[in-house]
Amino acid sequence: MTTQIVILAAGMGSRLGRSLPKPLTELADGRTIMRQQHDNIAAAFGQDASITTVVGYKLEHIIDAFPDVNYVYNEQYDQTNTSKSLLRALKATGSGGVLWMNGDVVFDPTALVRAASLVHADRSFVSVNTAKVSDEEVKYTVDAEGFIQELSKQVVGGLGEAVGINYISSADKAALIRQLARVGDQDYFERGIEVAIEQDGLRIEPLDISDLYAVEVDFAEDLERANLFV
Template sequence: MSTQIVILAAGMGSRLGRSLPKPLTELSDGRTIMRQQFDNVRAAFGDSAKVTIVVGYKLEHIIEAFPEASYVYNEQYDQTNTSKSLLRALQASSAGGVLWMNGDVVFDPMALVRASKLVARDQSFVSVNTAKVSDEEVKYTTGPEGYIQELSKTVENGLGEAVGINYVARRDKAALVRQLQRVDDQDYFERGIELAIEQNGLRFEPVDISDLYAVEVDFAEDLERANLFV
């Protein structure tokens, strides 16, 4: 079975101040953020990987740029957050696990190569950076066995930050879908993961990619930093 990949790209991305959807922002090497993500997917999983993009804001521009992808529409893109975009994608997915990423992350191709080992053994995971812990980012803690325990922006004494590249195993997907249905419209998908860990006993392994680059592009200065790597 080919690997199922989801890119969450429904949001308006207003903080960056561009007219097009943020994933179509051009990098210094001439590729867009999303094209860099597609290239990384192919490098790690080959041409057989199935990519589904969750769209909303100005969706026609993304569809035109990536006609080879499949699409899921979040018609409430201006009223909901990533929890509901991921929910739609998981509900539309085939049997099997799903790897997903935020559509505004510029990252080292090796991040997916490293993640592919856990995908191969169908282990749910959250990619993390332990080199920094910023107040405004999604942070995490682990339990006694080393699996993710807390995962949110309000975590205290976090061990690091989630970078926006994650995987849910086949056996865990139904429980995550139920929790994503329960969370508030404005919640991030991490809230669904956290509830599934707490209430359903799901085990998400932290995958440390601190030695690799991964930049979430929210503001102009983030884009400048991302362009230092590509």
């Protein structure tokens, strides 16, 4: 069965200070961030993966580097956040569940191997790291049954951080699409998930990958840290 995978790569990535889209940033091993992601996807799902990439800023560079995937264009990439990029992608992927990741995350290949069982079972999840809880990161709490309850940068008393690798099941997809359409243009996609939990009763599991590396590359120091792993 084909696994639908989305990479969110429309943003300008201005904080890193590079001229190319951030996913094309070269790592210490010579691969780009996006190439590392593609390699990780292949390691976990083989030829059964169908990749859709959301592009915007300098999209031609990404398309030239990865001509064999599907593309969705966020023409408002400079005016909207990841909620609207994910909305476009989910609408373009058909009826099945979708695994998605931020295009600037450098991560251990085992993270997707671990996620594969939940993907194949079609169970919604958010990958999390409980080893650290930084104020500027997206944090989470859980309800009495262990499902995600709060998910935002504003969470107080968070149990850990969301790392930017997530899955929405086929059953939950319509509710998330509806809420992503409703949230603000500047909201992250996590706001859509949080509202869908509140209003639609979605049950999203935290998938703990604290023992694995996952680095969201926003600044030069993040890139230095990511390069310690690859």
